[in-house]
Amino acid sequence: MAAEQPKAGPEVRFSSSRQWPGERHPTRWDVHDANESPAITFLDRFRAALLHTEGAEGDALHDADSVIDGAEHVDENSVRAYTYPVVMLSEVPTILSEDQMERLQELFFTSFNHIFTDAVDIANWPSNPLPPYLQYAIACLGAAASAPAYNAGAYTIANGTDQAEVAAGLFVAGARLWSVMLEVDNREARMLEAVIAASLLITYGVLSTDQAYQRMSSVLLCNVVTISRRLHLPEGCSPLYSSSDMPEKDVSRKSSLLSYLLLIDTIHALHYGLAPHFSRTELFIKMPSSNHQFRTLYNSLTHGYALPEDVRSREDGLLLLTVLLSDIIYMQRCHLSISFYTDSHVSAADKSSSNRMLPRNPYVPLTSQSEYSRLSADFLAALCRWEQYFQPHVGTDIIAFYYFVKLQLTCPELGRLPHLVGYGKAPTLSESQRNSSLHMEQIDIPDKAMDFAWLVLDKCDEHLQTPARNLPIWLPVILFLSALVAWKKLCSRPATGQKYGSLKVLGLTGLIVSQDPSNADTPRAHITNMAAIDCLRDIGVDKECYQVGTAGDTMVHTRWSNSMAGEEYARIYSWGNDPRRKGDYELASPSDPLDLPQTLLEPILIRYATMNGFKCRWDTKFVSFVQEPDEKGVTTTLHDKVTGQDYRVRSRYLFGADGARSPIMRHLEIPMIKRPDQGYAINILMEADMAHLMENRMGNLHWLLTPDKEHPDYAWIGCIRMVKPWHEWLCIIFPTFGAERKQRSPAEYVKRVHEFIGDDTVEVKIKGISTWMINETAAEAYSKGNVYCLGDAVHRHPPNHGLGSNTCIQDAHNLAWKVAFVDRGIAGSSLLDSYSIERQPVGLDVVTQANASLRNHKKIWEVLGNMEPTVAARVEAFNILKEDSERGRKRRADLQAALRMINREEHGLGIEMNQRYTSSAVHKSDQGPQPTFDSDPLEHYHPTTYPGARVPHVWLSKTIPSKAVSTYDLAGKAHFTLFTGIGGDGWRPAAAKVSSELSVPFKVYSIGFRQEYEDRYLDWARIRGVAESGCVVVRPDFFIAWRSQQWENDSPEKLLAVMKSVLSRS
Incomplete structure (x- = not known):
């Protein structure tokens, strides 16, 4: 395959010596050159670079050999002559208290004073010593305060074109400062500079129709790759080098970390048409084979495993943080669907695919909409772990950078701020581009991001008295926080023009809190029945669920066998796949059953909620609540696990969907209907490629019984459940009753899993182990006052019948419209009483039937001999099934009867669809007697229009x-x-x-x-x-x-x- 060649115009040249355009960029300086002029202080170079940035786009397009050696080449008057368009904000209502705004301003200006006025002879400067875009940033901050808080020189507040430019300007100023704030003779600082430059490029300016801006973006990207090349370790292996340059030896862990970063840089350059002589295939081939060393270390950070002590150095911390940010940038870019291609930089052969995303990074999954919330939470958790491991080993500059990254991830909405570049004139957008631009009201900054912003300001307080050389690093953070404050203020106006059909439109806005750091990290619930899918269909997310879930042949059977590869005892059709029952399912609903693990469903629901009036705060623990007199509201105390702070939230209602250990239910002191302890089970989430076994064993549930073998007491019977066909599974193991409950070693679990698979050639990788109780518990009521509970908080049972998450979804569907109608004054508050009256009997019935189904499974285990205490007794009992005798015929009949009972579970259409409500929200007084069921109400659906029943689907x-x-x-x-x-x-x-x-x-x-x-x-x-x-x-x-x-x-x-x-x- 011929190497892909960039289309280079006369302004952007490539030389045979591999000197990249922008390698001697006027806003950068070479370490060697700088060190040869020791009389030039860092502050001199810093000041000159700041000033020279303005209006430098023309010079930036040439490979100039000159370096910045002072400020004498800068025409300060022409630089200061530029006027930035800024909106008048005096009519925007203030949402910050006066003391908060004063504190922010004080921090902002104190930082400048430390950097400039305390170290520079102001008498030798013009009237205002600050460079233009910093003056502009101060003007923006003054606008946010709705007061002329600082003399910003020529940059006064005037009517402008876009309200969002204030916040965007602050953000751009903060990000650009990184490239000059850091000591450039520090290799670590240069790496930070490269990554932040890439982040800035991705966020701003790459889609401008102005050709000069395209060239400027090209230069900036070239500079990123150049800096990365300069930083490669001596034993490293950069994909930018030809095959003859590659060392023949293995590379170290640090080298593979850096090579990973270089690959990211090169992919960016290639897709922007700037990397000559390389095709996508060659890029991946040239990656060092030893990158598995990095993957092990990086995956430990992102998945919560402990890092070895010997890698907790400053350099390791910096490299890990840098690569982590690269992945965050990649994830956000995929989520925002920002295209990097432009006609001027794409060859004719590539134009057909100009809207594609970057080619898949080999160590980061492509980020679909449904994955974004989960990945963001995972990266945020990884950043927290990074702080735990590396904060003692890195300096103030790196910690400041960490907070900058974490804040950006906490508030990804800022990645969609309107375009604003801090120099030159704003680009002229076409009509279509203006129409496709995000409006201000489409961007909302979560309260959690604002809370975190003030936390970072606390960190700034701690460092304001440190030596001046450590202070500049905090200035971009403060500028970024200023952008948050300004943008939050701009977005404080109430939304209008709502239509029916979403949570926000219903009048519902609220806050979702979870003590976990992210969405569910294990599949847990998975079978989603038609009744629940119809609820999801109502809010328009059903298509996305079918895209990520699994249906059809992959869930056609439930099987009982000796092992996955071994002999089979029995199988039945499941989940509507029985040819004799398919018609029943098609007549009952427009939807089909779906295997949708909780790890895939939760991000879809969280994204829908957060796009429709709700905000979500992870790592937030419920502490307590107090109901106000006359049911006027609820004040809830929450604990932020990141900051360690408690705070209170006042709301009209509190909803406890907080799981089987619900602290809200304990606070309500509502009695629970309980049965004796049913024991426990262990979930083993694993990766194991069993595709070669599945052709004749299709199905998503495989019960594994080994009566002919000794079994450990902690893994008596197993059930392997499909998560992703056919490489990800959940192995559920059931201990013998009364077995000691203790954690086993991974090796023990792998050994037992291999016995259940029956093929030792299958590699098993355990991803997680958890234990759950087999409950038979239901609440006597679901609410008290203005507090309403739903889901596992009020009904707890084993997963048989696949009713758990389905009942939770229907609880919410029943409650949501009632809350909305009462909140909007359409209905009286008594309507909410019908929630518990209608749903509590349903939950109690679900708990009873799920446990009855589990007991029916035990009848199969007994018939197959697995209940006997010894191998000899189990084998003897099993062999009775093969006898031509009376007891053999009886045992075979018992097996068939037990399987028919399980078929009620696998095709329990009735228990899914036959709910009939009786409450004040159903009018029956003028109706006749309720119609009776003419067949098994658990197995068969009986459609009717009698009040209280589900509307029939036709x-x-x-x-x-x-x-x-x-x-x-x-x-x-x-x-x-x-x-x-x-x-x-x-x-x-x-x-x-x-x-x-x-x-x-x-x-x-x-x-x-x-x-x-x-x-x-x-x-x-x-x-x-x-x-x-x-x-x-x-x-x-x-x-x-x-x-x-x-x-x-x-x-x-x-x-x-x-x-x-x-x-x-x-």
Whole structure:
């Protein structure tokens, strides 16, 4: 394959000597040159570089041999003549207290005084000693304070073009300062400079339509690669070198760390059209094979394993932090989908793929939208671990850099601030670019980021009295925090123009807190049934769930066998795949069952919540709460595990979805219905490639019983559950009853897992081990006052039937619309009482059935002989199954009966869909008796329109055939829905009157021949349970509130009275 050649114009030249453009950039200086002029102090070079940055874009495009040796070459007057557009902020309401703003300003200016006024003879300077863009930063800060707090020289606040420029300007100024604040004869400082320059390039300026800005970005990127080349260790192996330059020996750990960083730099350069002679394939081939040493060390940091003592040096800390930031930049870039290609830098062969992301970094997963929240939390946790391990070994400069990175990750929204470069004129954007730009109200800075900003200011306080040489490093941090303050202030205006269909629109805004550092780190719950998928469909995330989950043949069977590779005892169809039951599933819901591990579902839900009015704070622990008199609100005390600080949050409601050990339930002192302890089980999350075994063993649950072998008491029976086909699994092991509960060594677990797999050639890598209790517990009530609990906090049971997360999702779906309607004044507060009344019986039934199913599994274990105490007894009991005898026939019949019972679990459509509510939110007084079930209510779904039942799913379409629409697509979406038919025209004005009088969102649809929707398969006519002119009223959670057999003259009054009753309106 021919090497990819960049398209270099006359302004950007490549020389045969491999001298990159920008290698002698006017804003940088060479260590050798600087050291030959010892009379030039660091402050001189620093001052000159600051001043010379402005207006230097023309010079930057040449390989100049001159170096900065003072300020005499700078035309200070022309530099100062530039005027920056800044918005007038005097009308923006202040959200900071006066003392907070004064403190920020004091820190800001004190830093400047230490750097300049205490060390420079101001008498020899013009009227203002600060360089232009620093004056601009001060003007921005003064604007944020809505007061002329500092004499900013020529840079006064004036009307401008964009409110966001204040915050963006502060951020840019802070980031650019890093390139000159650091002692450049320090190799570590140069590496920091390279990474921060890359970060700045990615965040700002790379998409400008102004050609000069494209060239400037090119130069800056070349400089990044150049600095990295200069820094390579003597034994290192840079992908920038040809194959003849590569050493033939293994490289050290530090070298592989640096080679990894160099690869990132080179990929950036290649994709911007600046790296000659290399193709993507060659880049990856040239990576040192010994990089596994780095991966082991880096993965330890990112996955929470302890680092060896011998790697906790300053250099290791710096390299790890630098590479960590590279990965964070890569992750954020993928998430924000910023394209690096421009027509002027891409060859014709590459234009067809100009919108692709960077090629996959071999050690960082590509970041989809669903992974972003989880990866951000993982990186944030890795940064915290870095601080724990390396803070004692690195200096103040590195710690400041650490806080800068952590703050940027805590608040990724700043990566989407509007474009603003700190020099030259702003680029002229095309109409399409202006239309695609993010508006201010689309960016929100989490409160957690602001809290962390003030924490960093506390750190600045600690260092303000240190020697002057350590102070400059903190100035970019303070500038960055100033950007946060200004931007938060700009975004403090209330949002408008909301539409129905999201949490924010429902009127719900809130705060999600978790004591964990991130989303679930183990798969835990996985089977997502149709009832839960319908809830996810209601908020529009179902398609994303199907994209990341697994369905179809991969979950077709549940099996019992001696091992994964060994002989099979039995198998049954599961999760709707039985040919005799597929029709039942297709008629019950527009959705299909899905295997969606919790590790994949949680990021989707967190992202949806945080994009629709909610904020999320990790590492935050619940402490206590106090309910206010008359149920006016709840004050909750929280503990920030990062800062160690307690703080209080006042809200109207508190929701406890805090798991099986729920401290909120303990504070509520609600009694629990418990059964005796059922024992415990151990989850082993592992990687093991078993694809070669699965062709004839398709399925997602594999029960493993070894009656012919001795088994350890901690791993009597196993169940291997698919997580990602066919390389990631969860092995659940059940100890013998009464076995001592203690942690075993990884080697013991691997040995037992290999026995369950039955193929020693399969490499097993354990990713995590956890223990969970087999509970049979349900709460007697789900709420008290303004505190509501849901999920495992109120119903705890084993995973049989796959009902755990599904019940949690439906708890939330039931509660959300009620909270929103009460909060908006549409419903009376008594409506919320119906939550516990409706959901508590469902939770109790789920707990009972899940435990009954586990006991049914024990019958299979008994029939297969696994319950006997010795190998001889187990083998004898197992062999009875093969006998042509009465006891053999009875045992085989017992096995078949036990498998039929388990089939109720695997095809328990009834327990998933047959919930029927009785509460004030369901109007039944004018209905007849509730219809009875004509078959097993646990196994079969019985669709009905009787009030309190789930609205039946039927397929509808338009008169001219088009895409089929489900009744579930018309209902939900945060509104009530009324279905009627021919002769029911009067329901439409009646519903409009109800909507007007009660302010309740109401939609009306007519179904029937030549109506608004056609009854595609005549299922609605069969199942609606009312006359064509009657109506079925559906709540926002898909459950039926009321039905009327037919239209009558007093129907409008009835509908109004029913809705008042359902909404607890007097």
